[in-house]
Amino acid sequence: MTVSTFILKNALRNKRRALLSISSVAVSLFLLVTLQVALRELTLPPQSAGAELRVAVRNKISLTNPLPVRQRGVIEKIPGVEAVTPFTWFGGKYKGEEGMSFAQFAMDAEKLHSVFGEAKMNGDGYEKFNATKDACVLGKITADKYHLKVGDQITLDSTVYPGSLSFHIAGIYAGTPDDRNMLFRQDYLDESIGVPGYVGMWWLKVKSADDMAPVIKAINAAFQNTSAEVRAESERNFQLGFISMLGNIKTLIASISTVVVFTLVLVTASTMSMAVRERFRELAILKALGFRRRELFAFILAESFGLAVVGALLGIGGAYCLYTFGNIGKMTAGIFVSFEVTPRIMGVAALVAALLGIISAVAPSLSVARMSVVNGLKTLD
Amino acid sequence: MALPLTYNFRNVLVRWRATLATILGIGLVVAVFVLVQALAVGLEKSASNTGDPRNIMIVRKGSTAESTSMVSLAQLQIIRYWEQIARNEAGVPLVSADVITLISQPRIDGRGEANVSVRGLTPVGMALRPQVKLISGRWFTPGKREVAVSQKMARRFAGFHVGDSFRTAGNTLTVVGEFDGSNSAFDSEVWMDADETRSLFDRQNYSSLLVRAASPQAGQEIVSRIEADKRLPLLAGPEVKYYGDQTATAMPIKILGNFLATAMSIGAVFAAMNTMYASVGSRTREIGTLRVLGFRRRTILAGFIIEGALLAAIGGVVGCLLALPLHGVSTGTMSFNSFSETVFEFRITPWLAAKGMIFAVVVGIIGSLLPAIRASRLPVITALKSV
Numbered sequence: 001m002t003v004s005t006f007i008l009k010n011a012l013r014n015k016r017r018a019l020l021s022i023s024s025v026a027v028s029l030f031l032l033v034t035l036q037v038a039l040r041e042l043t044l045p046p047q048s049a050g051a052e053l054r055v056a057v058r059n060k061i062s063l064t065n066p067l068p069v070r071q072r073g074v075i076e077k078i079p080g081v082e083a084v085t086p087f088t089w090f091g092g093k094y095k096g097e098e099g100m101s102f103a104q105f106a107m108d109a110e111k112l113h114s115v116f117g118e119a120k121m122n123g124d125g126y127e128k129f130n131a132t133k134d135a136c137v138l139g140k141i142t143a144d145k146y147h148l149k150v151g152d153q154i155t156l157d158s159t160v161y162p163g164s165l166s167f168h169i170a171g172i173y174a175g176t177p178d179d180r181n182m183l184f185r186q187d188y189l190d191e192s193i194g195v196p197g198y199v200g201m202w203w204l205k206v207k208s209a210d211d212m213a214p215v216i217k218a219i220n221a222a223f224q225n226t227s228a229e230v231r232a233e234s235e236r237n238f239q240l241g242f243i244s245m246l247g248n249i250k251t252l253i254a255s256i257s258t259v260v261v262f263t264l265v266l267v268t269a270s271t272m273s274m275a276v277r278e279r280f281r282e283l284a285i286l287k288a289l290g291f292r293r294r295e296l297f298a299f300i301l302a303e304s305f306g307l308a309v310v311g312a313l314l315g316i317g318g319a320y321c322l323y324t325f326g327n328i329g330k331m332t333a334g335i336f337v338s339f340e341v342t343p344r345i346m347g348v349a350a351l352v353a354a355l356l357g358i359i360s361a362v363a364p365s366l367s368v369a370r371m372s373v374v375n376g377l378k379t380l381d
Numbered sequence: 382m383a384l385p386l387t388y389n390f391r392n393v394l395v396r397w398r399a400t401l402a403t404i405l406g407i408g409l410v411v412a413v414f415v416l417v418q419a420l421a422v423g424l425e426k427s428a429s430n431t432g433d434p435r436n437i438m439i440v441r442k443g444s445t446a447e448s449t450s451m452v453s454l455a456q457l458q459i460i461r462y463w464e465q466i467a468r469n470e471a472g473v474p475l476v477s478a479d480v481i482t483l484i485s486q487p488r489i490d491g492r493g494e495a496n497v498s499v500r501g502l503t504p505v506g507m508a509l510r511p512q513v514k515l516i517s518g519r520w521f522t523p524g525k526r527e528v529a530v531s532q533k534m535a536r537r538f539a540g541f542h543v544g545d546s547f548r549t550a551g552n553t554l555t556v557v558g559e560f561d562g563s564n565s566a567f568d569s570e571v572w573m574d575a576d577e578t579r580s581l582f583d584r585q586n587y588s589s590l591l592v593r594a595a596s597p598q599a600g601q602e603i604v605s606r607i608e609a610d611k612r613l614p615l616l617a618g619p620e621v622k623y624y625g626d627q628t629a630t631a632m633p634i635k636i637l638g639n640f641l642a643t644a645m646s647i648g649a650v651f652a653a654m655n656t657m658y659a660s661v662g663s664r665t666r667e668i669g670t671l672r673v674l675g676f677r678r679r680t681i682l683a684g685f686i687i688e689g690a691l692l693a694a695i696g697g698v699v700g701c702l703l704a705l706p707l708h709g710v711s712t713g714t715m716s717f718n719s720f721s722e723t724v725f726e727f728r729i730t731p732w733l734a735a736k737g738m739i740f741a742v743v744v745g746i747i748g749s750l751l752p753a754i755r756a757s758r759l760p761v762i763t764a765l766k767s768v
Contacts, residue, residue, distance in 0.1 A: 017655055024651035031644045061550050061582065062485040062496050064448060064720060091449065099445075099717075159445045162614060227583065229551055231485075241485075244493025245715040247537075247722060252420070252712075256413055256641065263409045263645075267652040270402030274659045332636070 003299075011303045014275070018307060021271045025311025025356070026318065028264040029349050033319040035257045036345045041336055043243055043250060047236070048177045049118040052209055053082075056238035057202035057219055060229040066198035068228050078218045080211030081204055085111035086186045088200035092156025092165070094146070102142045104156060104182040105200070106189040109135070115205045118175055123150070125171020133191075135170035136184035141329060141337070143172045161193050178337050202230075261352055269360040272304045276364035283368050284376025297365040305357035312353030316346050388671070389688035392660065403656040404696040407741055410645045411700025415729060415737040416707060417638035423712075423728040424631040431565040432621035435467075436509055437603050439590040439617045446627075446719045447481045448498065452587045456613055463606070465599035466592050469508070475593035477506030480578040482588075483721050484549045484571075487539045496721040497538060499528070499571045501578025509591050513567050518543040518558030521573050526581070528573040529558035533711050533724040541571075550581050566624055569713070569723045591620060627718050646744050653748025657689050661756045668756050669764025678757040685753030686746055693745020697738040704729060704737075 012018055057075070059065035066088075075084050090104040109130045112119070121137065129135045138148060148154065150169050157164040167184055186199065206215050212234060219232035233241070243250075276283070283296060320341045328339040394400075432438075439460070440450035457478050460466075466474045480501035485494045503523070507513065521527035530541045535556075540547035546555040554573070562568035578584070594600030600619070607617040661668070671681060708729045716723035 016658060020651045020655045020658070024648045024655070027644060027648040027651065031641070031648070034640075034644070060485075062483040064483045064496070065582070091445075157443055159443055160449045162441065162443065225551065227551075241494060244488065245495040245722070247495065247714040248712040249714050252417075253637075256417075259409055259413055260645070263406050263648070266402055266409075267406045267648075267655075270399055270406075271652075271655050274399055274655070278659075278663075 007299055007302045007306070010279075010299065011306055014278075017271065017275060021268065021307050022311040022314065024267055024271075025264065025308055025353065026315035028260055029312050029315030029353060030319045031260050032257060032264075032352065033316055033341060033345055033349050034323075035253055035260065036348065037319075037323065037339055037341055038336070039250065039253045039257070040342065040345065041339060042246060042253070050116070050205075051235040053205050053207075053212070054115065054235040055204050055206060055212070055216055055219070055232055056235060057204065057230050057232045058238075059201070060231045063201065065228075066200060067202065067230065069197050069199060071202065071223065071228065071230070074222050075202060075204065075219060078215055078222070080206050080208075080215045082207045083111050083114040084202055084204040085115050086199035086201070087203045088186060088189060089160060090156065090165075090184075090189065091159040093159060094154065094156055096157075100159070101145075102139070102180045102182060104136075104184065106184055106186040107203075108187075109185050112137070112183065115203055116176070119173040120175040121171040121173045123171065125150070125173070128170035129185075132168065132170060133185060133188050134165075134167050136167035136182055137171045137173050138169055138182045139176070139179035140172055140174040141178075141180045142182065143169075148172075161189075163192070165189070165192055180337065264352075265356055265359055268304075268308065268356055269363060272300075272307075272360040273364045273367075275303075276300060276368065280368070280371065280376050284371065284373050287371075287376065288373050293369045296368055297361070300365050300368065301358065301361040304361040305354070308353045308357030308360070312350055316349050316353075320346065386684060386687060388667075389684045390691065392664070392688065399656050399659060400692060403653055403692055404699060406652045407649050407693050407696030407744060408699030408703060410649045410744070411697050411737045411741045412703040413645060414638065414642045414740055415701060415704040415733060416727065417634065417641055418733055418736070419704065419708070419727040419729045420712070420725070421631045421634045421638060422730060422733060423725040424634065424723070425628050426728050427564055427566055427568065427723070427725040428624045428628050429621075430512070430563065431567065431624040432619070433509065433511070433593075434619065434621055435593055435597075435600070436620035437592050437594050437600050437617050438620040438623040439592065439607065439615050440588075440623075442614050442616045447479070447589045448483055448719055448721070450481075450588050452478065452590055452615065454586065456615065457587060457590065459610070459612060460590065460592070460607070463603065465595055465602045465606070467595040467599075469505070473505065475505055475509060477502055477509050477591040478575065478587040478589075479506055479591065480575055480582070480584055480588050482578065482582045482584070483719075486541075486547065486549075489537055489539050489541075491539070495538075495715065497534065497571055498569060498719060498721045499573060499578065500567075501573055501575040503575050506575070506591060507572075509593055510567060512563040512565055513560050513572075514563070515558055516561050518556075520558055522557075523574045524577065525574070526552060526554050526577055527557045528554050528571050529560050530556050530571050531568045531724070532559045532561050533568045533713075534571065534722070535559050536711075537713055537722070537724065550583075552581055564726060566627070566723075568711075568725075569716075569721070627716075633717075642740065646740070649744045650748045653689060653693065653745060654751060656692075657685070657749040657752035658755070660688075661685065661752045664756075665759060665764050665767045668759055669761050669767075672759075672761045672764065682753050682757035685756050686749050689749020689753070690742050690745040693741045693748070694738065696745070697741025700741065701729070701734045701737050 059067055085108040088106040092104050093100055113126055129137055152169050153166055155164055155166045206212055216232045223230045323339045323341050328336050444450035461474055461476050468474050482499050483496040484499055486497045487494050521529055535541040543556055543559055546553050594603055604617045607613050607615050707727045709726050711724050711726045713722050713724040
């Protein structure tokens, strides 16, 4: 019998316990990975292509305060600006649903491609959006959810403006980080609510990455001390602003992760102690045969490490498979769209598992090291 | 029948190390379960604490939040002198026309900004919300750019304490008072004079009306009168109901809580099983002895299940005790309804604690079921022979 088969035999002598230990490690690591991914999604939203050239301009008071249409001409004249479009929240509810299930924004039809060019649309979606006033383009996820196709009509009840509006779907887009939104034409919205002269916010594209900082600075300065001061910022910073609004939810998830890890250590260490105590007598015999303390420690360590690693493989691998191949949008009722298990998160979880294997081996090894051979041989338990 | 129970109970104490780990493990799971649910309860509580049963809230039809609602001056004039609306001693109708606007403010820790609800209102509006009490400083003076801030918001945002000032819409506002909203939705607000709010934020219209009905009968009449009047595209209803409906924000937290409870309880069941199997395994001889003494299989089965349940129940108590210090601690997140910061407290109600206990006991029973069956099925002779 080689050393490795000895360790393997020991680990599996009580198959039920080995299985239970592995399962509890697996479940806990699955949970840990899930929480870490959720935390990452909340704190670091997916980056879209073209984001490094986009600037969001909102009212300095807050995002919910509108901006006057007259600002457009000023922004367009700023050097380095390639295209500008209004972007107005419509807050529509679909078919008498309780809440809003997808976001809708009004914008300039001809600016869709230049500002949000990463949206891929089949057929003549862009042309039709340009040509028809009541046209809209819809994200693929939402279209699939409601079984909508190009040419269909949809009606939305706005929670922001009085009344409701009907649209014809000109195209269905995909390829953005969040293919759920609906975009329609600002001129259609203006017409229906009596041209109020206000838009929600501005989105613009700069010519190159070098233009970003000067353009942001110029826009912020341009409207200082006017009736509508603005806050211009990169798409990234704009998204981070949303995350800041989530407040203490981040702390909550981080604390729960800590508790999960702690519980895991506690339970696994206790199981390992139980497993070792059960064979105190055998370990005493090994000692009597001349095995040294560090060799006994190696046996115990290898066993607990092995159990932890198998558990980790199952838990982390399970989470990876579920979130990579499963439909996360459906599972979380649309709260998360992507749920990416990054190598970094898997690495952290694997590290937790490795440490767990080592820590769990320490306490039983210490008691084995301390026991005298005679006492060990006398043990009945 | 009495013996196995004392026997099981003593066993819990004798094998203290494994027992302690199991109890703590279950305790932590229960603590997480109770705390996450306590958040959802706190959010719902803050909604249900808001509102006076005599008040009627009027908003624009179709709006889902006060901040996106709109009531014009003309609409206010139609409603103001209705006889169904109560009046104060001076004969002024108890109608509060409020302006709600959101301002983006930096957090106190300097990590980012969040939207804060500012409510512009009149002394009548304050009289209609008696649960809001001034706790330091003074109320704002009408006609001045002064605000009073909820104490809970003052702890979360920069420049919100009495004596501080902050800039918004190109103007400086001075904080002159802090109030306490008695755990209502008003704890998430900043209050200032209605007309100052309208001028500062360039608003033609009001956001919502709050009126005091002269009687419950009159309240219903106001609702149906608004419903019937074609000039008024408004929606009226009891203030209590309006806030009661605003609990959608609690949904994601509930989902998180249920997910955590499910995943963690599976882990806890495995851990409890391990402990119980080990304790059954090391007591094989004792179990054999009990059987020889005449105890029946089902008595032993029940004994072990009760042992597991007892263990878990202690864990449940530990969990509730661990969670308890957070009761009443306030926290905040963005409300999906109002799109602004909502503060609320962890609220551990007796019912919630009981749910935590039930949860623990269920985990204990499931975890000890298989080991108990194994214990009760041990053949007497083999059991006695084992060392």
